[in-house]
Amino acid sequence: MNKQANPQRWPAEAIWESVVPDWPGFSIEILPEIDSTNTELMRRARKALHDPVLLIAERQTAGRGRLGRAWHGELGHALTFSLGLPYQPHNWSGLSLAVGLSLAESLGPDIQLKWPNDLWRQQRKLGGILIEAASQGGGSYAVIGIGLNIQLPPNNDLRTPAAAISEFWAGATTPAVLERIAKPLLDTLKQFETQGFGPLQHRFNQRDALRGQDIQTSDGIDGLCEGVDDQGALQVLTAQGRKAINSSEVSVRPK
Numbered sequence: 212m213n214k215q216a217n218p219q220r221w222p223a224e225a226i227w228e229s230v231v232p233d234w235p236g237f238s239i240e241i242l243p244e245i246d247s248t249n250t251e252l253m254r255r256a257r258k259a260l261h262d263p264v265l266l267i268a269e270r271q272t273a274g275r276g277r278l279g280r281a282w283h284g285e286l287g288h289a290l291t292f293s294l295g296l297p298y299q300p301h302n303w304s305g306l307s308l309a310v311g312l313s314l315a316e317s318l319g320p321d322i323q324l325k326w327p328n329d330l331w332r333q334q335r336k337l338g339g340i341l342i343e344a345a346s347q348g349g350g351s352y353a354v355i356g357i358g359l360n361i362q363l364p365p366n367n368d369l370r371t372p373a374a375a376i377s378e379f380w381a382g383a384t385t386p387a388v389l390e391r392i393a394k395p396l397l398d399t400l401k402q403f404e405t406q407g408f409g410p411l412q413h414r415f416n417q418r419d420a421l422r423g424q425d426i427q428t429s430d431g432i433d434g435l436c437e438g439v440d441d442q443g444a445l446q447v448l449t450a451q452g453r454k455a456i457n458s459s460e461v462s463v464r465p466k
């Protein structure tokens with residue numbers, strides 16, 4: 212285990228012990244600051260460093276979100292980490308939905324999911340997921356980055372209205388939230404590798420924030436959202452019939 216900052220604050224030992232039987236070679240690293248945990252694990256992947264790792268940053272100076280956006284998380288105000296895993300699912304479809312579902316189920320009954328990658332609470336964004344992949348020899352290496360708002364900074368002028376875990380979990384801290392979500396998340400990822408998204412479809416749809424809403428996509432699709440299929444594609448009933456949206460390049464907004 213490689214712990215480089217505030218080792219006593221983070222529950223690295225407990226997480227490591229619970230996870231290592233299923234992920235041999237697993238390590239946990241805690242960095243006081245880095246540009247982006249996803250960027251760092253992708254850099255390592257290019258150097259053929261492909262061991263399973265949980266990389267936590269207490270602060271990111273260049274956090275990245277989906278669709279080329281920046282992701283801002285202030286010190287102590289957000290939990291920011293990435294998992295780097297040698298990963299060979301039969302089918303990658305729905306992976307980000309599976310990750311979101313695991314996080315939502317760990318955090319509470321009123322956490323919803325906004326397809327494909329956002330955690331929502333009361334119509335506001337609680338967190339996001341950025342998944343990237345690199346090839347390793349004949350296989351692949353997944354970098355699964357997660358950012359969760361623990362508290363909202365005083366001047367919260369984010370483009371998207373934001374929610375925070377401290378609103379429903381008094382005294383929530385970044386280490387306590389990590390301790391709650393890490394093991395279930397790694398269990399979900401293990402299950403997804405062999406079984407894919409299918410077994411999770413029903414549970415996702417129960418938390419789908421867009422289901423039953425009129426939505427509009429950034430590539431011009433308009434219609435009624437009917438949940439996701441067993442591959443995690445968003446089902447939209449449009450004037451031209453039902454369409455399945457599966458591109459992660461698309462953003463979706465309720466109308």
Ligand code: BTN
Nearest residue numbers: 247274275276277339340356358
């Ligand atoms: C999004 O909402 O668009 C995705 C946000 C993902 C943010 C996390 S924070 C940890 C990891 N490192 C990054 O640079 N991004 C992800």
